[in-house]
Amino acid sequence: MTQYIFEFGPEKTDGDASQKNLLGGKGANLAEMARLGLPVPPGFTISTECCNHYFDLNGHFPDTLEAEIMVAMANIETQTGMTFGDPDNPLLVSCRSGARSSMPGMMETILNVGLCSATIDGLIKKTGNEWFVYDAYRRLIMMYSDVVMEKAEQITPTDGMGIRLNLEMIMNNLKNDKGYNNDTDITTEDMKGLCHRFKKIIHEYLGRAFPDDPKEQLMGAIGAVFKSWNGKRAVSYRRIEHIPDSWGTAVNVQAMVFGNMGETSATGVAFTRDPATGDNKFYGEWLINAQGEDVVAGIRTPNPLNNDTKNKQNQHLSSLEDAMPELYAQLYDIRNMLESHYKDMQDIEFTIQEGRLYMLQCRVGKRTATAALNMAMDMLDEGTIDEKTMVCRIDPKILDDLLHPIVDPEAEKTASRLAEGLPAGPGGAWGQIVFTAEDAVRWAKSGKKVILVREETNPEDIEGMRAAAAILTARGGMTSHAALVARGWGKCCIVGAGALKIDVAAKALRIGTRIFKEGDYFTLNGTKGIVYDGQLKMKDASENPKFKKFMAIADTFRTMKVRTNADTPEDARTAVEFGAEGIGLFRTEHMFYGSDSDRPLFLLRKMILSKTQDERKDALDALFPFVKKEIQATLDVMDNMPVTMRLLDPPLHEFVPQAEETQKEIANALHIDLEEVEKRSEHLMESNPMIGHRGVRLGITYPEITHMQVKAIFEACAELIHAGKHPLPEIMVPVTCSEKELEFTNKIVTQCHEAALAKYDMAKIEYMFGTMIEIPRAALIADKMAEYAQFFSFGTNDLTQMTFGFSRDDIGSFMNDYIDNAILSSDPFETLDQSAVGSLITTAVERGRTVRPEIKLGICGEHGGDPASVVFCHKAGLSYVSCSPYRVPIARLAAAQAAIQHS
Ligand code: PEP
Ligand code: MG
Numbered sequence: 001m002t003q004y005i006f007e008f009g010p011e012k013t014d015g016d017a018s019q020k021n022l023l024g025g026k027g028a029n030l031a032e033m034a035r036l037g038l039p040v041p042p043g044f045t046i047s048t049e050c051c052n053h054y055f056d057l058n059g060h061f062p063d064t065l066e067a068e069i070m071v072a073m074a075n076i077e078t079q080t081g082m083t084f085g086d087p088d089n090p091l092l093v094s095c096r097s098g099a100r101s102s103m104p105g106m107m108e109t110i111l112n113v114g115l116c117s118a119t120i121d122g123l124i125k126k127t128g129n130e131w132f133v134y135d136a137y138r139r140l141i142m143m144y145s146d147v148v149m150e151k152a153e154q155i156t157p158t159d160g161m162g163i164r165l166n167l168e169m170i171m172n173n174l175k176n177d178k179g180y181n182n183d184t185d186i187t188t189e190d191m192k193g194l195c196h197r198f199k200k201i202i203h204e205y206l207g208r209a210f211p212d213d214p215k216e217q218l219m220g221a222i223g224a225v226f227k228s229w230n231g232k233r234a235v236s237y238r239r240i241e242h243i244p245d246s247w248g249t250a251v252n253v254q255a256m257v258f259g260n261m262g263e264t265s266a267t268g269v270a271f272t273r274d275p276a277t278g279d280n281k282f283y284g285e286w287l288i289n290a291q292g293e294d295v296v297a298g299i300r301t302p303n304p305l306n307n308d309t310k311n312k313q314n315q316h317l318s319s320l321e322d323a324m325p326e327l328y329a330q331l332y333d334i335r336n337m338l339e340s341h342y343k344d345m346q347d348i349e350f351t352i353q354e355g356r357l358y359m360l361q362c363r364v365g366k367r368t369a370t371a372a373l374n375m376a377m378d379m380l381d382e383g384t385i386d387e388k389t390m391v392c393r394i395d396p397k398i399l400d401d402l403l404h405p406i407v408d409p410e411a412e413k414t415a416s417r418l419a420e421g422l423p424a425g426p427g428g429a430w431g432q433i434v435f436t437a438e439d440a441v442r443w444a445k446s447g448k449k450v451i452l453v454r455e456e457t458n459p460e461d462i463e464g465m466r467a468a469a470a471i472l473t474a475r476g477g478m479t480s481h482a483a484l485v486a487r488g489w490g491k492c493c494i495v496g497a498g499a500l501k502i503d504v505a506a507k508a509l510r511i512g513t514r515i516f517k518e519g520d521y522f523t524l525n526g527t528k529g530i531v532y533d534g535q536l537k538m539k540d541a542s543e544n545p546k547f548k549k550f551m552a553i554a555d556t557f558r559t560m561k562v563r564t565n566a567d568t569p570e571d572a573r574t575a576v577e578f579g580a581e582g583i584g585l586f587r588t589e590h591m592f593y594g595s596d597s598d599r600p601l602f603l604l605r606k607m608i609l610s611k612t613q614d615e616r617k618d619a620l621d622a623l624f625p626f627v628k629k630e631i632q633a634t635l636d637v638m639d640n641m642p643v644t645m646r647l648l649d650p651p652l653h654e655f656v657p658q659a660e661e662t663q664k665e666i667a668n669a670l671h672i673d674l675e676e677v678e679k680r681s682e683h684l685m686e687s688n689p690m691i692g693h694r695g696v697r698l699g700i701t702y703p704e705i706t707h708m709q710v711k712a713i714f715e716a717c718a719e720l721i722h723a724g725k726h727p728l729p730e731i732m733v734p735v736t737c738s739e740k741e742l743e744f745t746n747k748i749v750t751q752c753h754e755a756a757l758a759k760y761d762m763a764k765i766e767y768m769f770g771t772m773i774e775i776p777r778a779a780l781i782a783d784k785m786a787e788y789a790q791f792f793s794f795g796t797n798d799l800t801q802m803t804f805g806f807s808r809d810d811i812g813s814f815m816n817d818y819i820d821n822a823i824l825s826s827d828p829f830e831t832l833d834q835s836a837v838g839s840l841i842t843t844a845v846e847r848g849r850t851v852r853p854e855i856k857l858g859i860c861g862e863h864g865g866d867p868a869s870v871v872f873c874h875k876a877g878l879s880y881v882s883c884s885p886y887r888v889p890i891a892r893l894a895a896a897q898a899a900i901q902h903s
Helices: 017-035 048-056 065-080 117-127 130-151 162-178 188-206 214-228 232-241 324-340 369-381 387-392 396-403 408-414 437-445 459-467 483-490 545-557 567-575 589-591 598-608 611-639 660-670 674-684 693-699 703-722 739-760 776-780 795-803 816-820 837-851 867-876 885-902
Strands: 005-008 044-048 095-098 109-113 249-255 266-271 283-288 346-353 354-366 416-420 420-423 428-436 448-453 470-473 492-495 501-502 508-511 514-517 523-525 530-533 561-565 583-587 642-646 728-733 768-773 791-794 856-857 882-884
Touching: 005 065, 017 044, 017 048, 017 095, 017 249, 017 324, 017 354, 044 065, 044 428, 048 214, 048 249, 048 324, 065 214, 065 249, 095 214, 109 130, 109 214, 130 162, 130 188, 130 214, 162 188, 214 249, 232 459, 232 816, 249 324, 249 739, 324 346, 324 354, 354 795, 369 387, 369 396, 369 545, 387 545, 387 885, 396 867, 396 885, 408 703, 420 470, 428 437, 428 470, 437 448, 437 459, 448 459, 448 483, 459 483, 459 598, 470 523, 470 837, 492 523, 508 795, 514 611, 514 816, 545 885, 561 567, 567 611, 567 885, 583 611, 583 882, 589 598, 589 611, 598 660, 598 674, 611 642, 611 703, 660 674, 674 837, 674 885, 693 739, 703 728, 728 791, 768 776, 768 837, 776 837, 791 837, 795 837, 837 856, 867 885
Parallel strands: 428 448, 448 470, 470 492, 561 583, 561 882, 583 642, 642 728, 728 768, 768 791, 791 856, 856 882
Antiparallel strands: 005 044, 044 249, 095 109, 095 249, 266 283, 266 346, 346 354, 416 530, 420 492, 428 523, 501 508, 508 514, 523 530
């Protein structure tokens, strides 16, 4: 029989921290904390495997589950001395989701399960606290009706609000009518009345009575938590984070402890170190007389955990250190114990029930990039972790944050400061404000940069948060869901900016007397938590000495080289600063895109639209000095480093002139009329130019084009060598599918080489000749290609396009459907498809080496900067990856981690 239930608690614990796949992160760590002897209320985890079986059985529990649950419940009863459903001494439990990796706020939790007409009086008698019991009951009613009775049943609210908002509205109206500021001001009688009304409304609204049987409540809650794995926001989060659907979620059922039993009870969330800065300071937030989600839901501004970490927003509130010093000391000891046990920063949840501390959760805490770097380096210095562990501590993707722009401090000095909030996600960003997630997605799609402004943090907004350049909320603390999610993504985010008075219906907000409307520009400093009016200047992140040291240590483990894709001397310089060790792709045609390229662009167009060889030669001769100059400037910057110069590979349609004025100019230059230019342009239009007359094909039709470029490369090199430099060009032929294309091109290269030697009176110009592998045929006949090619560079953009038959140009119109329907787990243009494109690469590597064992192998498609693809390249035995300049550090770190983990 499959074991679905794993118990944890002071007396019996089945699992441990190593079983995250089966027990989910939360379940595995509850078990681990129980093993460490920490005060964990007893409970049990229902495995992720059970969740998958539940879906296999179309939403029915496996036969043996209920009996297993009852046995485990009986064990909780023995340990707590309470009985589930007992009228005198009732046990209440919580049901919480917990997947393999943390998905903050994306799935469901139901608290106080087991509270019903039969147990209410007994609990009141036992606790002597009628208010608390009815507060707990109304929470159960609100959560249960929303999660189990509406969402899990896939009922779409006809009023656009849903049961939860309806109930909240009733509660808010009551608070307004009676002048109650906080939930805790509501009297016992009013609380009782609310519960009564809530149940009546649920019956009317959902057509079903609120269940009054504890066992029915429990089984309903467990099923609903499983179902929340396939809820809309959980699915969206999984797509964004590339979490497979097959993981499933575990459910944790645990004896309730109550933070809302009065002034000696509390609940809180803490990090063993500061998650924003990485400082070795115990950091957290807590609320007195509150339960579970109150801290993270952003309903009240939470109190600071200790005096050391107070901030502007909470400095007037009392810390746990002052309010409950003994419990704080106990918590502090636990913090130290967890850090030395896990050797990493932990994010913990705790509850204090009538002066007794309980631990409800611990997991590796999300952190900003700066914090990740500082913590990793500090822990190395403290001797807690070794160098390999330190290098693997930072997700290469978050390095983006250390390299990304901040608000220019000079511009900030004179900027108009509108509001302040908590610095939840670092860096700076400007954008136009929008007030709903849908608007954020829509505006972003149309190419606008937006700041998503929300009253409070709501995980339902996930897509909008993703699409926005930054997130700003009026309420919520540093541990609120928006803050966690934004930090995980390294997105600029400010929460709890209380001065914002938001009117979503009017798509406007007020700060003091000023009104701002949708579309107005704001700038956020997410590192300090400041909101500015307008669009401020941004600045690249400053040099971080720790970052350099960290990268230097990482580099000692790396076996692959990292090059860059750069087409200008400026980009090349930036990339070298980021640690590039060469150029893996110099796209010659890109020199015609930038500023100051009017003249060469004109000449290129003239060349493209030439009909006779003489016309073309004239245009090429005129183009030659420009090409040579650009090549020389880049080779100069990259002195002593290899530079892969790709022969022209222009999608021709991009270069055909559209404006009548330019067409006229070209007509004059070619001595033809406008009509003829139009005719020739039309002739060049291809229905799918991405697989059209590109790359080597162009050189086969017009060898003089190849000739001009190769001549430019050799002459540029010859002049650099005369000036005492050491250029290392690698001439690369693009879009090849036959060794004959290489033979054909190599003849031109050899001729040009000899001509340059003669012209400059030299014995040797060092160079290599190779090809891109970006067509499946080329990969499959790599042995033949290697007869001519001294190196292969995998052009995985085109290789992906041609393997899948997906056009690079119009993939956007259907890729989301492929991801949403889980046909593909990620966009293959972003993360290398290892099964097919990957196997073409390994085949080419293998076959190429049979003919040329020392063949140089690299990748220059966009995947060269994607960490998962870099790991693949390492395993495939490539000698280098090449990516855009800003991604060079990411590739360096990913390559180092690949060497540590896969050597
Ligand atoms: C490729 O196809 O992977 C490549 C690098 O070339 P381009 O993107 O210029 O086609
Ligand atoms: Mg290509």
